[in-house]
Amino acid sequence: MFTFLASRVVYTLVVVWGVSIAVFLLIRLGGDPTALFLPPEANAEEIVRMREALGFDRPYLIQYVDFLLRALGGDFGFSLRQQQPAMGLVLDRLPATLELGAVALALSLLIGIPLGLVSATHRGSWIDRLAMLVSLFGQSFPAFWLAIMMILLFSETLTVLPPSGRGGLAHLVMPGTALAAFSTAIITRLLRSSMIEVLQSDYIRTARSKGLAPRAVIFRHALRNAAIPTLTVVGLQVGALLGGAVITEEVFAYPGVGRLAVQAIAQRDFAVVQAFVIFSAVLIVSINLLIDAVYVWLDPRLRQR
């Protein structure tokens, strides 16, 4: 078990390093930010002078080594546009995004798990068909479309919910729902199908035939096994929620990291994009590491390795 987790940690570090190279090169593919930073009347000479001052004239390799060494010391550089430390800008907005992500994750678990269970145990019933229809919608509607439709209905027509910003719980309802739609749908479908599979297996039939209460069969025996693939997907969904937050936050003008990232990309604010992507990578691989640990706890077979 220790070697299993240790190999996972090493793997995690390699992934983050790879991500740092990828983001460094990808953001530079579209060109450097100097000319966009200067007013239109700046001439070639002024652009060159500013580029040298900002250090974007150096070879990529040198820029990357410089960036990597500083980053290892915790310095992710300065935002060109905002003149503040880049990682600080990301971390400042983190509570807002975590709040939104937590609401979305809670919503998708609270709706997805019961719905998946009920559709599996009442397979073919009207509730199963309804759940599948709703989750089909949830999976196929793009988040921004859902977001704009909700704004039109609840803010502009009914005026019951604030269309944008961050404040109380009311500000989380629409962005939380828009963000949760996809993961709710996927959790429902996945849990349903793995439950159906497990419920047909021999040990469940045995448990039933020896007269165990249906509740105990479902929760103690079936759900525990059916939960493993679902758990994997929940882990992946955390990453998807962070990615989805980029769009959702932009539509609802919600002051989180996703919005920061979108604007930083548009303005080619390299330091901020790098800080955001590396932070997200660390977050996502850490969550996957945590999920690996939970597997070990759920699946006794892994403990013996």
Added chain:
Amino acid sequence: MKRREIIKWLGAAVAGAKGAQLSAPVFAQAPRDTITIAQASDAQTMDPGRHTHFPTANVLFHIFDALVTVDEDGRFQPALAESWSNPNPLTWQFKLRRGVRFHNGEEFNADAVKFSFDRVLNREFRSPMLARISHIRSVDVVDPFTVNFTTAAPFPTMLFSVVEASFAALIMPPRYARETAPEVLARQPVGTGPYRFVEWRRDDRVVLEANPDYWGGAPRIRRAVWRPISETRTRIAELRSGGVDLAGDIPPEEVAGLNRAPTKVVDVASDALFFFAFETLRPSPLQDRRVRQAMHYAIDVDAIQRAIMGGYGRRIAVTLPRTAFGYPQDMQPYPYDPARARALLAEAGHANGFALPLTARQGRYLKDREVMEACFGYLSRVGIRVEARYLEQSVWAQVSERRGREGLIFGGWSGMDADLVWYPLLYTGQFQSYYSNPQLDALLDRGRSSVDQDERLRIYRQAAEIIKDDAPLLPLFQPPLIYGLNARLNWRPRTDTMINLRSAAFA
């Protein structure tokens, strides 16, 4: 809960709701003391010397003042400077307003002006706005309320370098700015403006409160809240539901929906310019003046303006805003005349048309791509097949830096003086120029080396004739600035896209 209790609760709730209804009209009649403005993006910094970003400038313009300002008609008006003159062609002398104090109590005087400009003119400071002010050789204190701005060559457009739209020209308190670390200056602004800084929650809001001692009179609205909302639909929803009182960047098709209570729409033709530039320096059909003129005749600009801009904005006869200094008011645009266009093309030996590359960025200006595509539709009718290459912003910047723009170029420029538009776009060898004409160069040189404004008007009139006839730029129109407003808000937009709340008031 027992039934009786439920009824009691319901009764209380109904009474409460009635109470709220009774008090609602009272609220409605009370003067609103907060204005909320929605812009497409948040401020980037609170240091006026370190950005090139209009939404940032709009916020800072309420905390700070510049030496001069412009009114809604684009005319210069006194601000921190009460008057100005040219003692000689190389000097602009400003007489400053007395009795003005910064929000922290520091006195505004000539030292503050010198300090503010020296700070951003210093190359070590690396202000991104340096290009706008770099003609200023030195700023000298004559007496506590007089400053001289000296230039190496006569600089007739000086006022455009010291107005608020020249972002780095806002005046800062010297003692505070010297004693404060740059990172703090970027968060805690202190100026002379009509509003004082209260708080800035990044990506959420900037809150300002009225400065009761403002030299121009305390603003009528006590608090100003600036919110960044990038999605157009969301800005409109906030406006319609009363969360926002003023929202910019409204597309023309939304006007009808917003022009009914509780909102309304105001618009103005911006001083930005939509036009095509022709790459005339390398061999191509575009080197023939007849071809360039033919393309003017081929496009029905009025129809495009009606269909895509909803009729908003302003048609231009030459590439210059109609209210700019030097615009030839009596000049007519080329009429829409496709037969004439075909005749000119045939005369130039292109009766069968030709293919023409386009270099443009998209999504930078209001409906830029739609306008371009509409123009290409008209051009194809006279046989000119445009092969469009739309570039992403930073790629466009790189192509431009290599001078790699080809064929037809969709520009985008602004400037309220002929020198600020024609010199960079048409003078031989300028970074943005893809044209060369010694006769025009001579006129543009004369226009920028005199501070006699009447003489300049005569020079630019001649220049306009050449530009229209030789046709190096294909002028379309000034796109509109459309704002959605709370119907009770009295406010007028400015052509330079700056938002000014100094005289805004709720009815």
